[in-house]
Amino acid sequence: MVEDTVFAHLRAMPGNEWVRQIHTCKVSDPLQHPWGRSYRLVEWTMKHTPESSRRVVPAESTPFEIAQAVVSHIPGRRFCQHGDE
Template structure:
């Protein structure tokens, strides 16, 4: 599966200690808009954080390119699903 290969690449990247804190990583099948190019949605969670992070990558991205996108991610807005709202 793509997720397993992405995890292997993440673990092999030197100098990224926080990568060991990734709890889960999901990569969607390629999605196609009626316009523009197709993409994949990458979503990952950290071990001690309830929020998930998401990033869109081109559908033709390799597992290594997806792992590099996860590592280079800059957090933006956070959305929590805690059920209190």
């Protein structure tokens, strides 16, 4: 699966200790807008936090390129998942 390969690349990247805190990583199947390029949605969570981070990458991105996008992510809007709502 793409997620497994992305996780392997993330674990192998040197100098990114926070990457070891990634708990889950999901990569969507390619999605197509009615306009523009197709893309994949990448979503990951960190251990001990309920928030998820998301990033959009081009559909043709390799697992290594997806891992690089996760590492280079700059946090912006955060989404909290509350279990009691």
